[in-house]
Structure formats: structure tokens, C-alpha cells
Amino acid sequence: MALEIEFPEPGASTADSRAKAGARARKPLGAGSVYRVATYAILLGAALVAVLPFGYVVSTSFKETLSLFHYPPDWLPEEPTLENYRNLINDYPYFRWIANSVIVATAVTLVKLVIDSMAGYAFAKMRFPGKEQLFLFVLITLMVPFAATLIPLFIIVREMSLLNTYWALILPALASPIGIFMMRQFIETLPTDLENAARLDGCSEFQIYRKVILPLIKPGLVVLGVFTFMTQWTSYLWPLVVITKPELATVTLGSRSLTSQFTQDYGINGAFSVLSMLPMILVFIFLQRYFIAGSIAGALKE
DSSP: OOOOOOOOOTTOOHHHHHHHHHHHHOOOOOHHHHHHHHHHHHHHHHHHHHHHHHHHHHHHHTSOTGGGGOSSOOSSOSSOOOHHHHHHHHHSOHHHHHHHHHHHHHHHHHHHHHHHHHHHHHHHHOOOTTHHHHHHHHHHHHTSOHHHHHHHHHHHHHHTTOTTSHHHHHTGGGGOTHHHHHHHHHHHTSOHHHHHHHHHTTOOHHHHIIIIIHHHTHHHHHHHHHHHHHHHHTOOHHHHHHOOOGGGOOHHHHGGGGBOSSOBOHHHHHHHHHHHHHHHHHHHHHHHHHHHHHHHHHHHHO
């Protein structure tokens, strides 16, 4: 039986040989590639659904009110204007609303980070009588809707003469148990050997919390901080109940002033929405960097 051996032609170049070999090795589009393309298509569609409304609000803020009624609607303003932003700042106490929201949201966030992390450490690592029953009570309070506690909470605040004060906005928000639950679940994942080593070195429970636990739970603190800040920034029902003075109105309460009984300026509303979202976006972007850095540091320590 004769063997047929194919030798390359003398004039054939090495590049041609590599091209032929690559063509033979190249495989057709498989199921994995189709799945990847479909996944990217779905994610792109979801991103567009999430971004388009925000983009249209930004576009609306730079349009005149009459141009908003064009059909079909214009996605981009033909003649961009800053008149809506000027009218918002000149005709309404917008910066006062922003200052009130910043004061309330920042105060609640900072205090809750301290209280919830200490309570989470106690429930996760310390031993004391009734710990499981007390934590079960905390979980039960999570199931109580805010509407059920609104009237009793208002009566308590009124009897304490705290209506139309910052305390009426700050103190009730500190009682939310969701932060305790988050911190407890996060601290439970930390190895117990670190605490035992600190106890052998003579550290007290507070020193263990401050020097050992806090540096390791930075990612959890950032998540809780962003969640708390955004919750307080967008809170509307409780400020509406306890605040009647215009000088104490937050951003959400200020939005009511933009709408009258017979008129609606959509351009100013668009400018208000854009400016009101900027602090939340900036806080999230700023803390996101620390969240990633804290996650990497925690992984390296482990």
C-alpha cells in the first residue's frame, strides 16, 4: 500500500501555511457562543430600559415647556436652554431643601452605622441570656409595615414636642432593624479565632469591636451606608406627617411646591429631578470605590 505524502510547494510562504492551519483549526459558531450573544443582548436591552427614562428626564430639563408636547416627542432638545434650572433656583428655596435632606440623611446614616454595627457584633459574637429570643423579636419587627406604626409613632413624637424639628425626622429612622440584621449576618462570617487572639492580648469587647471587627466589615458598612442614605433621601410619607414648616421641608416635600392646582411646568420638574438625583449618584459612585477597595483588602487578609 502506497502512502501519499503531501509536501509544501517550494514557493509557498510560512504565512500561507499558518493561515491554512488556522482555517482548519477554526470551529463553527457553537451553542456556547450563541448563549453568550443572547446574554449580552438581554443585558443590553435591560440597560436601555433602565437608562432611557433617565435620559429623557435629562433631555426634558433642557427643553422649553411647549416643546414637550411635540408629537412624535423629541429625544434631544432642538434649542437647549438652562431657563428651567434658573427658574427652579430663583423661584424656589431649592438649596434649603437640599440642605435639610443632607442634614437628615447624613445624621441618620452615621448614627445607624455605629448603632447597627455594635448591635450586629453583639448578636453575632457575644453570648448573653435571651440572645436568640431578642434577635427573633428584631426579625419580627421587620414584618410590621410602616403604615401600622405611623399613627402611634406620630403620637409619641407629638407628646415629646418634636414636631417640626430635625429630631422628628432623625430619631424614628434610627429604630429601623434592617441594619442590625445586615450587620449580624455579615459579622457572623468572620473567623472567631481573631477575637480569641485579641482576648488573649488583653483586649476588651469594645476594643475587639473597634480594632478587629470594624476594619473587616468595611464593605458591609458601605452597603448599609448607601442603603440608609438613599432610603432617607427618598423618604416622603413620614416627613409629610411631621413637618409643616416650609423652612424644614426636605427635597421630597419640596417637590409638592412645583405643582399647583391648575398648572404643571414639566421643564422645571425635569430640572428638579436631575438635581435631586445628583447627590445620590455622587454618593453611590464615591462609596463604590471604597466598597471595591474594602472587598479586595478583606480578601487579601483572609
